[in-house]
Amino acid sequence: MERIFWVKCPKCGGRFCCDYELRHSNLKLICPFCHEQFLDAESPEIDERL
């Protein structure tokens, strides 16, 4: 099973999960709710569950 992590969108506050390959990368995440693009470092809340 692939590892994932959860982020919170800095714009709309929606939570969604991303592939862990995007963690600590310079690739932008795209919010599925408002389509905001942001880096994981910009997320106000990150949940890295194992």
Ligand SMILES: [Zn+2]
């Ligand atoms: Zn959003």
